[in-house]
Amino acid sequence: MRITRVSSAVRAVGAAALVVLAAASPAAADASPSAGPSDGADAPTSAGTSFRTAAEVDQGQTATATASTGDYLYWSFPADAGQRPTVRATVKLPKAHASATWQVDVYDGLRNRQACQYGAQTRTAAQDAPEVTLSCTLRTVRAWSEPWADDPLPGTYYVRLTTVGLRSADLGLPVSAELRVESKDIGGAAAVDGSLAEPLVPGIAVTGADEAGDDEESDTSVAVLSSIEPDDGWSSGWWSDRWVWTGVGGVLAALAGVAGYSLTRGPGRPSRVPPGA
Amino acid sequence: MITRQRLAAGACVLLAALTAGIALPTGAAAGEPTGDDAPKVNLVLDVSGSMRARDIDGQTRMAAAKQAFNEVLDATPEEVQLGIRTLGADYPGDNRKTGCKDTAQLYPVGPLDRTEAKTAVATLSPTGWTPIGPALLAAADDLEGGEGSRRIVLISDGEDTCAPLDPCEVAREIAAKGIGLTIDTLGLVPNTKMRQQLSCIAEATGGTYTSVEHTEELTDKVNQLVDRAADPVVTPVAVEGAGACAQAPTLKSGLYTDREEFGQHRWYRVDVAPGKELRASVSVAADRRVNQDYGVSLRAVTASGREIVRGESTGSGRTDVMSAGLRYPKAESDDDSDEDTAEVVCLQVANSFSAASGVKTTPGLPLELTVDVVDGPGSSDDVASFGLGRGWWLLGALVITGFLAGVLWGWISRWRIAVWRTN
Numbered sequence: 001m002r003i004t005r006v007s008s009a010v011r012a013v014g015a016a017a018l019v020v021l022a023a024a025s026p027a028a029a030d031a032s033p034s035a036g037p038s039d040g041a042d043a044p045t046s047a048g049t050s051f052r053t054a055a056e057v058d059q060g061q062t063a064t065a066t067a068s069t070g071d072y073l074y075w076s077f078p079a080d081a082g083q084r085p086t087v088r089a090t091v092k093l094p095k096a097h098a099s100a101t102w103q104v105d106v107y108d109g110l111r112n113r114q115a116c117q118y119g120a121q122t123r124t125a126a127q128d129a130p131e132v133t134l135s136c137t138l139r140t141v142r143a144w145s146e147p148w149a150d151d152p153l154p155g156t157y158y159v160r161l162t163t164v165g166l167r168s169a170d171l172g173l174p175v176s177a178e179l180r181v182e183s184k185d186i187g188g189a190a191a192v193d194g195s196l197a198e199p200l201v202p203g204i205a206v207t208g209a210d211e212a213g214d215d216e217e218s219d220t221s222v223a224v225l226s227s228i229e230p231d232d233g234w235s236s237g238w239w240s241d242r243w244v245w246t247g248v249g250g251v252l253a254a255l256a257g258v259a260g261y262s263l264t265r266g267p268g269r270p271s272r273v274p275p276g277a
Numbered sequence: 278m279i280t281r282q283r284l285a286a287g288a289c290v291l292l293a294a295l296t297a298g299i300a301l302p303t304g305a306a307a308g309e310p311t312g313d314d315a316p317k318v319n320l321v322l323d324v325s326g327s328m329r330a331r332d333i334d335g336q337t338r339m340a341a342a343k344q345a346f347n348e349v350l351d352a353t354p355e356e357v358q359l360g361i362r363t364l365g366a367d368y369p370g371d372n373r374k375t376g377c378k379d380t381a382q383l384y385p386v387g388p389l390d391r392t393e394a395k396t397a398v399a400t401l402s403p404t405g406w407t408p409i410g411p412a413l414l415a416a417a418d419d420l421e422g423g424e425g426s427r428r429i430v431l432i433s434d435g436e437d438t439c440a441p442l443d444p445c446e447v448a449r450e451i452a453a454k455g456i457g458l459t460i461d462t463l464g465l466v467p468n469t470k471m472r473q474q475l476s477c478i479a480e481a482t483g484g485t486y487t488s489v490e491h492t493e494e495l496t497d498k499v500n501q502l503v504d505r506a507a508d509p510v511v512t513p514v515a516v517e518g519a520g521a522c523a524q525a526p527t528l529k530s531g532l533y534t535d536r537e538e539f540g541q542h543r544w545y546r547v548d549v550a551p552g553k554e555l556r557a558s559v560s561v562a563a564d565r566r567v568n569q570d571y572g573v574s575l576r577a578v579t580a581s582g583r584e585i586v587r588g589e590s591t592g593s594g595r596t597d598v599m600s601a602g603l604r605y606p607k608a609e610s611d612d613d614s615d616e617d618t619a620e621v622v623c624l625q626v627a628n629s630f631s632a633a634s635g636v637k638t639t640p641g642l643p644l645e646l647t648v649d650v651v652d653g654p655g656s657s658d659d660v661a662s663f664g665l666g667r668g669w670w671l672l673g674a675l676v677i678t679g680f681l682a683g684v685l686w687g688w689i690s691r692w693r694i695a696v697w698r699t700n
Contacts, residue, residue: 046501050483051560051600052532052645053510066501068487070476072597110602111558111647113590143662144654147586147604164594171472172464172488191662197554197652200604203511205530205556205649223509225532225647242665249672253679260683264691 047073047161047177051111051202054158056228059085063179069094070171073161075179078228080199080235081143081154082190083183086119088135089161094173099127101165104134109155109200109226114138122164134161140186143235144194154234155200156226191240199234202226314425316506317358317386319416320346320499323433323465325365328403330434330466334492338434338465339403345495346398350391352500354507360386360419361394364412364433365405376406377439386419407435410442413478417451417458427458428484428506430499434465436474445477446637449564452482453536453640457512459484461502466490481564483597483643513645518543522580522623528648536641537561543626547648548619551610556649558588558602559626561642566633573599576625585622591629599628606653624648 047065048054054074057063067073079085089104103122106114119135138152145151161177198204203225322342333341346361353359361384368379383401384394413429420427437444448460461484462475476486485502489495513534519525525544537543549555559575572591578584588601607620626646632638 046505049485049505050598052513053505053508066497068485068498071485107600108602109558110556110588110604111560111600112588112602113600147606162595162597164596168469168472171476172467172486174487174494188662188665188667191665193662193664194655196654200556202558202647203530203532203649205651208651223511225511238663240662240665242662242667245667245671246665249666249675252672253675253682256676256679257683257686260680260685261687262683264684264687 044075047075047179050074051107051158052225054226056226057179057181058231059083059181059183061180064176065179066174066176068171069097069100069163069166069173069175071162073177075159075161076156076226076228077159077181078199078230079138079141079152079154079157079183080230081141081195082186082188082235082240084138084140084186085157085181085183086135086137087159088133088180088182089159090131090133090178091125091161092131092176092178093125093129094170094175096128097125097170097173098167099129100125100132100163100167100170102132102134103162103164104136105160106136106138107158107160108152109157109202111158111202112150114150114152114157124165140190142190142192144192144196153196153200155196156202156228188241188245191242195236195238201228315356315358315423316425316428317360317420317423318428318430318503318506319360319362319386319419320349321362321364321412321416321429321431322346322383322401323365323407323409323431323435324363324401324403325405325407325435325438326369326403327407327435328465332466333490333495336492337403339401341492341495342432342465343398343401344492345499347395348496349499349503350389350394350398353389353391353503357389357503357507358387358423359389359394359503360384361397362412362416362419363401364408366401368405370405373406373439377408378411379405380408380412380415382415382419406438407433408439409433409437409444409474409478410439410447413444413447413451413460417454420458424512425457426506426508426510426512427455428502429458429460430502431460431462431475431478432465432495432499433462433471433475434467436471445474445481448478449481449637449640452564452643457510458482462486463495463498464488465495477565480597483562483564516545516646518545518626518644520544522546522578522625525623528646530649531647533646533648535644535646537626537628537644538641539628539630539632539638541628541641543644545624545626545646545648547622547624547650549605549607549622549650550619551607552653554604554606554651554653555622556602556604556647556651557624558600558647559624560598560600560645561626561628561630562598562645563596563630564643565636567636568631568633569593570629571596571599571631572629573601574625574627574629575601575603576627577603577605578623578625580621580623599630602647609653 043061044055044057044063054076057075057077063075091102101124108114116136118137121136123132123134125132141152207224328339329337331337363383364380368376384397416429460478460482462479464471464475467488479486487498511532513532516526516533516535518535522544525546527546547555561573570593574589576584576587586603586605588603590601
């Protein structure tokens with residue numbers, strides 16, 4: 001029968017479209033960490049001691065640092081729109097120590113503390129425990145938000161790792177820390193209209209202005225607050241998998257329209273029309 | 278890590294010139310190969326009598342320190358200007374007054390001659406008192422001049438024996454005097470009191486405290502600290518905020534430092550043109566013992582006193598710094614008449630730290646302010662990206678709508694054919 005043929009055709013086209021959709025949608029297809037296995041030699045081997053001196057680490061790299069108990073360790077990493085970063089820190093504690101509470105805090109490019117959705121942000125290590133593992137999963141980074149909202153925005157993120165509760169006898173004992181930032185790509189579900197002109201990178205107004213007027217003669221190396229950027233640059237914000245969803249939706253609607261139309265027409269020419277009319 | 282960038286710089290050269298103008302005495306040699314921005318490190322070594330104790334890897338503390346120094350001198354990066362100062366190295370007597378003045382420059386801060394420095398270190402033998410406070414003051418003087426980062430590494434095996442001058446307060450005053458000076462402390466085989474004192478010194482200047490029980494730890498840590506000094510870091514510009522917006526200094530994009538006392542407000546002004554976005558963040562450091570709960574707020578206020586937006590944060594427990602930030606995108610003006618008229622935005626910094634009992638409240642807490650004025654963000658008409666949708670409900674709704682439209686169209690055309698046929 002004609003109707004069943006049409007509906008099965010619709011089903012087939014729909015299925016094909018969905019395959020395309022699934023392939024094109026990073027959210028559906030790629031739930032793995034977005035950063036490559038770039039555990040290169042350029043991962044930092046020390047941490048900073050303040051926002052200003054934070055060691056820059058890329059997502060997917062494992063940063064290491066040796067420090068003393070009581071130090072405040074700072075790292076910074078880039079996070080782009082649509083990502084949901086997870087910070088994982090492991091602290092190897094000294095051989096003998098009292099129980100100590102460790103904490104990881106994440107701050108955005110405005111140095112506002114960002115809340116953790118999940119993860120053990122604060123953990124108390126039992127006496128003489130060899131290590132303590134902390135993690136913090138941020139909210140999804142949005143491309144735009146109201147200035148009054150505290151939403152995570154694309155830009156530099158700071159991680160502060162420290163002990164918040166310790167016996168004073170443990171102060172200064174050597175510890176080593178490992179930090180790894182990975183993020184899940186949330187994709188179009190988190191896409192918003194609007195974007196920032198510049199990512200939330202501290203000092204970008206100064207560095208941006210300097211780059212614009214770059215002068216080859218000058219050979220000064222100048223420190224910048226944050227020179228961080230994702231491997232593939234900051235996203236422009238116009239692409240999201242919503243284009244695919246909406247496009248496929250339009251195609252399916254058109255097919256459904258054809259199907260509905262042919263349903264009312266019956267098979268072929270109207271039977272009552274005489275041949276040659 | 279703060280990376281280097283090649284750049285020629287309107288703002289940066291200006292900034293550098295300003296800093297140089299503040300930090301340098303007039304007529305300072307500018308063209309020297311070492312440069313004014315070379316990082317400077319002053320190693321301050323305790324050579325008091327107690328360094329004779331034989332408890333680090335089976336050798337005396339002094340021998341361990343000497344061995345570590347030799348290795349550190351070999352590994353010091355070229356660009357770092359290194360100096361060595363001793364305390365308690367010369368006066369073996371019992372006169373407290375004389376003993377507490379006993380600090381000497383063993384090797385002047387400057388380009389490093391490794392052999393000479395090593396020879397100087399080899400001559401040391403444990404002798405006298407432990408005048409940490411005076412040694413720190415003198416060490417800070419050694420580092421005068423230049424605009425690079427400055428760092429004092431204090432290696433000691435005992436607490437200060439020269440009360441009432443509290444080395445911790447000395448450190449805080451040193452930090453308040455200049456910008457970019459950090460004191461890191463290392464305690465050899467520490468006891469409770471000494472640990473407290475040395476960590477207080479470190480805390481007062483944003484430095485670190487480390488306990489050392491082995492020679493290797495000592496070498497590694499000092500090396501790490503010297504390397505850290507070599508990392509280029511943005512030097513903040515000193516600024517003094519006012520008590521009210523009307524008198525406040527006007528800031529451009531950049532990094533600034535100031536001091537804010539407990540319960541004090543600091544005001545700054547920033548000009549924001551239409552279509553630009555102001556980003557400001559502030560950190561107030563707890564450089565001394567403070568009470569358990571605290572907070573920091575940063576408010577953007579119009580010249581007439583209306584609050585635009587605020588950033589605030591609170592915390593409790595042990596901390597080094599409390600920070601807050603805000604963003605204020607100023608809309609493009611619709612009115613042609615006042616186009617290009619920058620709005621004066623007043624920034625108010627307040628803190629709710631309170632000093633723990635027995636802690637001095639002056640000088641104020643170190644405050645760091647970042648100001649960035651960038652282009653404004655794109656406007657947002659809709660929560661969804663360009664009004665596009667996603668999800669199975671969307672697909673379902675579109676399919677049903679399409680189907681109904683098709684059926685309707687089919688019926689209409691059948692009806693039209695029927696009408697045409699009957700006519």
